[in-house]
Amino acid sequence: MTLKNITLVGAPVDVGAGQRGCLMGPDAYRTAGLFETLETLGHMVRDLGNLSPEVVEQAVLPNAVVKNFSEIASWTRALHAYARKLGREPGVPIYMGGDHALAAGTVTGHAAAAHELGRPLFVLWLDAHSDFNTLESTGSGNLHGTPLAFACGLPGFDGFLGHPLKHPLKPENVEVLGVRSIDREERELLVKHSVGISDMRMIDETGIGALLSPFLDRVRAANGLLHVSLDVDFLDPEIAPAVGTTVPGGVTLREAHLVMEMLHDSGLVSSLDLVELNPFLDDRGRTARLMVNLVGSLFGRRVFDRITRSF
Numbered sequence: 160m161t162l163k164n165i166t167l168v169g170a171p172v173d174v175g176a177g178q179r180g181c182l183m184g185p186d187a188y189r190t191a192g193l194f195e196t197l198e199t200l201g202h203m204v205r206d207l208g209n210l211s212p213e214v215v216e217q218a219v220l221p222n223a224v225v226k227n228f229s230e231i232a233s234w235t236r237a238l239h240a241y242a243r244k245l246g247r248e249p250g251v252p253i254y255m256g257g258d259h260a261l262a263a264g265t266v267t268g269h270a271a272a273a274h275e276l277g278r279p280l281f282v283l284w285l286d287a288h289s290d291f292n293t294l295e296s297t298g299s300g301n302l303h304g305t306p307l308a309f310a311c312g313l314p315g316f317d318g319f320l321g322h323p324l325k326h327p328l329k330p331e332n333v334e335v336l337g338v339r340s341i342d343r344e345e346r347e348l349l350v351k352h353s354v355g356i357s358d359m360r361m362i363d364e365t366g367i368g369a370l371l372s373p374f375l376d377r378v379r380a381a382n383g384l385l386h387v388s389l390d391v392d393f394l395d396p397e398i399a400p401a402v403g404t405t406v407p408g409g410v411t412l413r414e415a416h417l418v419m420e421m422l423h424d425s426g427l428v429s430s431l432d433l434v435e436l437n438p439f440l441d442d443r444g445r446t447a448r449l450m451v452n453l454v455g456s457l458f459g460r461r462v463f464d465r466i467t468r469s470f
């Protein structure tokens with residue numbers, strides 16, 4: 160197993176979500192033993208603590224329904240700069256959220272870093288939602304529903320960074336896996352921009368491993384970097400209740416571990432977001448512990464290796 164330098168970064172943002180509480184996420188991961196889990200697997204781990212960005216002044220609101228635009232713009236700028244720097248160094252950063260709005264900074268920062276390294280960035284978006292609303296299309300005004308549209312360069316988001324995005328993701332280099340809740344206008348945008356989508360029905364019919372494999376093959380063939388954005392609501396709410404936007408019919412424990420194990424075996428993952436954990440809604444820390452266990456699988460924990468026949 161290849162051992163990694165892993166950097167934990169806490170991003171306690173929760174004003175992108177409709178319900179408060181994700182700001183406790185980073186500490187819940189620490190309490191659930193994320194650091195120790197990774198260290199026990201042999202990795203070099205450091206925890207940079209929590210980020211707290213300065214709030215920028217924002218003159219015009221893009222759309223009256225949009226909530227907390229200035230705060231999210233501040234987080235986006237801070238995380239973009241951080242991710243851009245960490246993305247150029249060897250090692251794997253893990254961003255402990257915080258709601259999914261944080262991905263506006265992490266994904267675009269890693270896209271900029273990838274560009275500087277001369278490699279394409281691919282994104283695996285593990286989520287019940289596609290988070291592909293624009294500031295125009297959002298009905299809820301909750302900015303955690305928009306980061307993927309921003310990262311793919313859709314118009315109207317210049318206020319996030321204070322300038323247009325220089326290195327947008329190619330929408331065809333994105334795979335949204337596990338999706339089961341998409342807004343009407345968002346659906347049209349996803350089709351128009353040819354974003355890769357694997358919904359729950361495809362998972363049921365084809366199997367999650369068979370859906371993930373060709374995507375990983377594409378990343379490898381392109382010598383790409385791979386950012387994984389894991390939203391707690393990717394998982395079925397029966398096993399992961401600590402999230403404000405539960406959607407029934409999600410991924411099972413075994414499907415989730417299979418994805419993590421395949422990602423580990425691929426050796427391709429270069430950065431990771433853990434988002435939407437709301438410890439206020441948890442049941443004695445079980446969702447936090449489940450997320451930590453999934454990260455363990457992503458970083459090499461396994462029961463038995465059938466190729467080398469070793470434990």
Ligand SMILES: NC(=[NH2+])NCCC[C@H](N)C(=O)O
Binds near residue numbers: 288290292304392
């Ligand atoms: N990261 C999330 N949980 N996003 C949920 C978004 C829900 C809905 N599509 C919205 O834009 O409001």
Ligand SMILES: [Mn+2]
Binds near residue numbers: 286288290303390435
């Ligand atoms: Mn999400």
Ligand SMILES: [Mn+2]
Binds near residue numbers: 286288
């Ligand atoms: Mn979601």
